[in-house]
Amino acid sequence: MAGRLRNWAGNIEFAPARVHRPSSVEQVQEIVAAAEQVRVLGSGHSFNRIADTPADLVSVAGLPQEISIDAEEGTVSVAAGVRYGELAAHLHAAGYALHNLGSLPHISVAGAVATGTHGSGAGLGNLATAIAGLQLVTADGELVELRRDDPAFAGSVVSLGALGVVVRVTLDVSRAYQIRQAVFEDLPRGQLDAHWREISTSAYSVSLFTDWAGDTVDQVWLKRLDDGEPAPGELFGAKPADGPRHPISGVSPDNCTEQGDVPGPWHTRLPHFKLEFTPSSGEELQSEFFVAADDAVAAFAAVERVRHLVTPVLQISEIRTVAADELWLSPHYRRGSVALHFTWVPDTEAVLPAVAALEAELADLAPRPHWGKVFHHAPGYERSADFAELAGRLDPGGKFRNAFVRRHLFGE
């Protein structure tokens, strides 16, 4: 985000009147108390205007990056702007781990959980489900602490930045573990429908990559807990890759985490991309829709009905699973989900018709979009009224509401 302030993808130019980079929680409190309208910027990896504001934009990246592990509680407390890659390395060095990670380690913890960012794993909740507590600066500059046993907690983790500035979060940790990552190629398309359940639960974390064009699914990435056993020699007709792969065919796998079924620390296998390299293709937009995991096969058919619109603007699609949770604005709220992700070409105008076609075709399955990616329409959430009540209590004047939040959350 050098020069003019833009998001990672470069498709959004932020236009705040003022940008603040506080170096202490007290400074955050002063900035918020004095401001009329505020939004928070994490690491800027969202693809839409969720973080934007015409008024005051606060980056929490400059807060002291202290990380502190509480072995007795089984938690780690971390400054909001710390990136998952740094947190994970710190935890692993101390013998601890998180339950899951997104495809890239470059994103800030608070920004990721605010949008319900997820990895893959039918039994694994999104990253926000690991949050056990948070500290946030609310509209009047007060520092509020919320823990899991607070009735409002389930509404305050996936918050879209609409409740206040999160300055510190506490996450559950477990003992460090080892993962083996193996890539399989050319899964016959029919096998995906016939064996969706078995395939999506065949490892701790499973990701499938497809361009929806041919009669095979290009790649299946299995991330297995290391039990000493080698990966299977075949997966429903898919064959082990004969070398490292990037999800996008023809792109060098140098920026990808180690494959080949070699055991290694959890944080060097769960993300697809390495912290020190550009993740994904680097030139792209992204969309993602979640439907019930039980509706996966119907959702695949829906995508294929509009593939004439999707494939011309698609770089690659990824299919993952996310366990159900209790977080009010989580796209996985009380619904074990299949995630249909689309890495598009970096051309908003060309991509929007394909996004609209997908939304229309998936409509019968009640799709929920990823809050941080490109979409037109967010459905009403079952707990929207509870969230509005909570926001009204913590932020009675609507200081933290930007146009995105007003439109997609509050229906204005």
Ligand SMILES: Cc1cc2nc3c(=O)[nH]c(=O)nc-3n(C[C@H](O)[C@H](O)[C@H](O)COP(=O)(O)OP(=O)(O)OC[C@H]3O[C@@H](n4cnc5c(N)ncnc54)[C@H](O)[C@@H]3O)c2cc1C
């Ligand atoms: C290459 C790439 C790969 C991705 N892969 C995945 C993936 O595997 N899985 C997935 O689910 N998503 C993925 N995403 C999307 C990404 O995880 C989300 O957009 C995430 O929100 C980005 O975190 P951020 O820190 O950059 O947040 P930002 O984009 O900076 O902000 C997102 C939201 O969080 C709020 N926020 C940020 N910090 C705070 C804070 N301290 N207090 C209160 N609110 C705050 C902002 O106000 C805004 O509403 C990917 C994105 C990219 C660019």
